[in-house]
Amino acid sequence: MTALALVTGGSSGIGLAIAHRLAQRGHNLLLVGDREHELNPCAIDMERQHGITCHTLCIDLAATDAAQRAFDHCAAQGFEVDMLVNNAGMLLFSEAVLAPKARAAAILLLHVHTPTMLCRLFGEQMRANGRGHVLNVSSISAVMPYPGISLYGPTKTYMRYYTRALRNELKGHGVHVTCLLPGATETGLYDPKRVNIPLAKRLGVMHSPQFVAERAVNALLSDRAECIPGWVNRLTMMLLPAVPSWVIRFIHRSTGLTDTGQRALG
Numbered sequence: 001m002t003a004l005a006l007v008t009g010g011s012s013g014i015g016l017a018i019a020h021r022l023a024q025r026g027h028n029l030l031l032v033g034d035r036e037h038e039l040n041p042c043a044i045d046m047e048r049q050h051g052i053t054c055h056t057l058c059i060d061l062a063a064t065d066a067a068q069r070a071f072d073h074c075a076a077q078g079f080e081v082d083m084l085v086n087n088a089g090m091l092l093f094s095e096a097v098l099a100p101k102a103r104a105a106a107i108l109l110l111h112v113h114t115p116t117m118l119c120r121l122f123g124e125q126m127r128a129n130g131r132g133h134v135l136n137v138s139s140i141s142a143v144m145p146y147p148g149i150s151l152y153g154p155t156k157t158y159m160r161y162y163t164r165a166l167r168n169e170l171k172g173h174g175v176h177v178t179c180l181l182p183g184a185t186e187t188g189l190y191d192p193k194r195v196n197i198p199l200a201k202r203l204g205v206m207h208s209p210q211f212v213a214e215r216a217v218n219a220l221l222s223d224r225a226e227c228i229p230g231w232v233n234r235l236t237m238m239l240l241p242a243v244p245s246w247v248i249r250f251i252h253r254s255t256g257l258t259d260t261g262q263r264a265l266g
């Protein structure tokens, strides 16, 4: 069996940065994404830069059988996944009842169903082997049940609390489980023409994927329950639950920010 770290959404943004940090530490990788032309160059680059072996699996993680297919692929290839990073995600700006139905279903599958089933399948193996690491990517939006991100925020809330429960169940079985809750991160999510990225970074409200990945991997390897990179984000997460609903409705009405538009991360 070849031991490796499986990273979903490992060909861009935060997932790619996490994959680099793991490769730097000598982990072989399996990058999983839904675009072959993005995955393959990443794998070649990863092997060249870090001297590890990097495999790829092109699969739609928003399909109901995605986790089982990934698990069967690993079994067939003789891969032992001793590290699982559930990172793949999408952003959907839309009111819940106006969201395109296919996108609404996809975000639930991608953020809830597939990562839960990947934990179910690989977690059982890790538990039986008495070793393993799981890093689940949530978001500071976990405390933002807000209009316009009414599907995104609550799916990230699920991820946060599911990860906490999983951690407690696997404690004592040699499996370490950590939840990453990034704030704004400079990935394909942000259009540099519309967001002043240098200013956002100077103010500490936006970080690079490398900054987030370094803290995430350190948290995972030191068995921390949660990792919220950046003090502004930690403060934001403490303060936001105190904001009254009428303020949130007022902002929603007056900015019209969230219409029925939709966008994928990256």
Ligand SMILES: NC(=O)c1ccc[n+]([C@@H]2O[C@H](COP(=O)([O-])OP(=O)(O)OC[C@H]3O[C@@H](n4cnc5c(N)ncnc54)[C@H](OP(=O)(O)O)[C@@H]3O)[C@@H](O)[C@H]2O)c1
Binding pocket: 008, 009, 010, 011, 012, 013, 014, 015, 032, 033, 034, 035, 036, 038, 059, 060, 061, 062, 087, 088, 089, 090, 110, 137, 138, 139, 140, 181, 182, 183, 184, 185, 186, 187, 188, 189, 264, 265, 266
């Ligand atoms: N950027 C932020 O500000 C921010 C803040 C908080 C949390 N997060 C979370 O961080 C995670 C990574 O996001 P990111 O910012 O790094 O964005 P990103 O660069 O767009 O990465 C998203 C990744 O998910 C993969 N993915 C999306 N849909 C998929 C599908 N149906 N099947 C397979 N793979 C799929 C993409 O793969 P392909 O390229 O192959 O499509 C891509 O590699 C997400 O879970 C996101 O919610 C991001």
